Amino acid sequence: MELKDYLLALRERWWLVVTMVLLGVGAAVAATAMAPKVxxxxxxxxxxxxxxxxxxxxxxxxxxxxxxxxxxxxxxxxxxxxxxxxxxxxxxxxxxxxxxxxxxxxxxxxxxxxxxxxxxxxxxxxxxxxxxxxxxxxxxxxxxxxxxxxxxxxxxxxxxxSAREPESPVSPQPVVNLALGLLLGTGAGVAAAVMRQALDRRVRGEDDAKELTGVPMVGQLPVDLVTTRAPLALGEHLVGPRAEALRQVRTNLQFLDLPSARRSYVITSSLPGEGKSVTALSLAATLAEAGQRVCYVEADLRQGAAAHYLSLEGAVGLTHVLIGAAELEDVLQPASTNLDVVLAGAVPPNPSELLSSDAMDSLLHRLEADYDVVLVDAPPLLPVTDAAILAKRCRGALLIVALGRKAVDRQELTDAVEILRTVDADLLGFVINKAPRRGPNRSHTYMPYGGESTTARHAVPRTPRQSMKKALQSP
CATH class of the missing domain: 3.30.70.1130 (EIF_2_alpha)
Incomplete structure (x- = not known):
């Protein structure tokens, strides 16, 4: 560890140092009070x-x-x-x-x-x-x-x-005991903070993610509990620092690979719980806000959550299109201006086989022809292979890397990147999610005048297309 690592450990775990100091001083006070006077x-x-x-x-x-x-x-x-x-x-x-x-x-x-x-x-x-x-x-x-x-x-x-009666005891010595307790508490706190930092294998920020992935950071999204609520705020209804950060991701995404004609991107993560689905939906809405025609495809056929976030009908979706039970037009639903979504639909017994089929490849090409940008929300990389299969069929993958208490382990992130490279899929970049508002790894986003909160405005009411009824009624 370098000097900056020690300073980072003290800054991130200052509470541990303070706790140990208080324990040391408290122990000194208790020992002084309980010790017999001599x-x-x-x-x-x-x-x-x-x-x-x-x-x-x-x-x-x-x-x-x-x-x-x-x-x-x-x-x-x-x-x-x-x-x-x-x-x-x-x-x-x-x-x-x-x-x-x-x-x-x-x-x-x-x-x-x-x-x-x-x-x-x-x-x-x-x-x-x-x-x-x-x-x-x-x-x-x-x-x-x-x-x-x-x-x-x-x-x-x-x-x-001759001996004279002493005025004060020689033991215990409160000042010496308190100084010793303070010194030992501080030393123990610093040692504990440094040790925890050294043993902490979680990804702690942009530098760690760059080192492990070897690709640039596309953006950094601050933590925002509002984004987990349903219905999800999209487009002009998404405000605050997270909205500004998403616009930065939108800008960076346009310059990832200018010569490429393909505009389909897989959004995935190493493990569940890193916020890939919410990030994919929010990014899709932000791209649509700029005037681009965007299609969000929920390819997480095992644990689809977009229907919940968007308050849309999710009984029929991608699964039915891939098995030929519905047409693409029957399952496309408008989420906001310039943004259509294809939800996952019913959970199939063979998700990986469906996503690697020719039908999925044809669907992606059709969507790329009809839309400016196609965002494919894929399952996490480590539990299943679906995301790697899709990333190979698309332009590449954007990897969501969450920070905080449930941050991905360094080895887990390394393994996720290796899975993509094994199938020769392009990892275009990573997006830091749930970045803290304060501290060394805080999100550097533009704060609106007056410190406007990120509380979402009322969501836009969404009505499924009439063709959805037809798809639901078809055998």
């Missing part, structure tokens, strides 16, 4: 030689004490000192446990011993530190040889700073 008190002892009167004797005694004082700190947290402390303070603990709460160290290059004691309250911490210091003073004499004259100790231990 107070720390400290006392200092001065160890000096208690022998000699001359300068030489004092110097020798100081050198002796400086060397010995390092050994004293090893005694302070032992049973010799802590055992009597437990008895004096009537503590319910053991020497081993109490030694964890008592530390002793020598101030560097001095004979000052610092004793630090920790307890659950300020008073207990100060009392423990003073008790350890007192007990050490009483035992220090037993650790050293006696003077020859009066039998006294050669060292003297003096308390130079």
């Amino acid at each position: 107070y720390e008190a400290q006392t200092e002892l001065f160890v000096a030689p208690d022998t000699g009167t001359t300068s030489a004797e004092l110097a020798q005694g100081s050198s002796y004490v400086l060397d010995r004082v390092k050994s004293y700190v090893r005694v302070i947290d032992r049973e010799l000192v802590l055992g009597p402390v437990i008895d004096d303070l009537d503590l319910d603990t053991t020497v081993a446990d109490l030694s964890e709460d008592v530390d002793a160290n020598v101030v560097e290059e001095t004979v000052v011993v610092q004793i630090t004691a920790r307890a659950d309250s300020p008073a207990e911490a100060a009392a423990l530190a003073d008790a350890v210091a007192t007990e050490f003073r009483e035992n220090a004499a037993q650790l050293e040889p006696q003077r020859g004259g009066d039998g006294g100790s050669v060292v003297r231990v003096t308390v130079i700073d």
